[in-house]
Amino acid sequence: MNRVINGCFNLVTVLFVLLTIGAAVVALGIAGDALEPPILKPQDTAVIPTIAAFAPPTPWPTWTPSNTPPPTATPTDEPTRTLTPTALPSDTPTATASLTPSISPTFTASPTFTMSPTNTLPPPTATFTRTPTLTPTVTPLPTSTPSATPTVELAFIVQPGSVILRENFGNTAGCNWQGLAGLVTTDRGEPVIGVEVRVRSAGGNFAALSGTATFYGPSGWEIKVADQPNTGSYVVELWVAGQQASPSQEIVFPGVCQQNLAMVNFIRTSQP
Numbered sequence: 001m002n003r004v005i006n007g008c009f010n011l012v013t014v015l016f017v018l019l020t021i022g023a024a025v026v027a028l029g030i031a032g033d034a035l036e037p038p039i040l041k042p043q044d045t046a047v048i049p050t051i052a053a054f055a056p057p058t059p060w061p062t063w064t065p066s067n068t069p070p071p072t073a074t075p076t077d078e079p080t081r082t083l084t085p086t087a088l089p090s091d092t093p094t095a096t097a098s099l100t101p102s103i104s105p106t107f108t109a110s111p112t113f114t115m116s117p118t119n120t121l122p123p124p125t126a127t128f129t130r131t132p133t134l135t136p137t138v139t140p141l142p143t144s145t146p147s148a149t150p151t152v153e154l155a156f157i158v159q160p161g162s163v164i165l166r167e168n169f170g171n172t173a174g175c176n177w178q179g180l181a182g183l184v185t186t187d188r189g190e191p192v193i194g195v196e197v198r199v200r201s202a203g204g205n206f207a208a209l210s211g212t213a214t215f216y217g218p219s220g221w222e223i224k225v226a227d228q229p230n231t232g233s234y235v236v237e238l239w240v241a242g243q244q245a246s247p248s249q250e251i252v253f254p255g256v257c258q259q260n261l262a263m264v265n266f267i268r269t270s271q272p
Helices: 002-034
Strands: 156-158 164-166 178-182 184-186 196-201 204-209 221-226 233-240 249-252 261-263 266-268
Touching: 196 221, 204 221
Parallel strands: 178 261, 184 266
Antiparallel strands: 156 266, 164 261, 178 221, 196 204, 196 233, 233 249
16 A cells, blocks of 8 residues: 555656756756747848839929010090089069058947847646556455364374284185284273274274284284185274274275285374
8 A cells, every 4th residue: 555655656746857858958948048049939021111112203394474564455436525603592682662551441230139028838737647546455255164173082002013913823724814913001001991993994894892802812813804815905893882992994806815804003192
């Protein structure tokens, strides 16, 4: 192993020696450039200048002046004009005109005019036309005496929101039936028994008492108006002691099985 390392070291040493010798040769070559010709410097090529041939200049032409007199103008015959002086007018006037007026007008006539009017017109007289005065005649309107209608205080009202059309569920007739039903209670929900319920229509009148149809409640009532659904109109009211005790409530049926029962509840607000 050591021999191999020594061999490699010797090889490297030889290479460095060779490189050193080569560098020395190159240095000597560069130093020799001071001699003629340099070793590494290329030779200069001399360029011989050329002279262009010029043609000789052309001589200017020679000008010789001549003494030739200029031509003279020949006079022509013109007529001779003679000017005759004219005497100018003198600034001094020779005649003086003197005008003296000799006429003096005199006015002596003094006319006098006297106006005596003979026709005297009387002053106009204004005539006034009387405008008639219209006096309106007031006709009293006939007064109607209203008949005294006694105000009846109703003891019952229709419960708000209680008027509902629905399918018959109070009996076994089903769609083969049409009628009205409901409850009569106090304002605290207590049942009121024995109040007459009346139903009026174009086909007839019907009646029932509260508390006779307990299926709807203790004060329930029920009135049959037809054997099948129809589009009739009915008015339902409460009556107590022969007097109407509630407002009239109109019911209009649509004529279908799903709405052949009209639910109407009444509430007592005061003692009848």
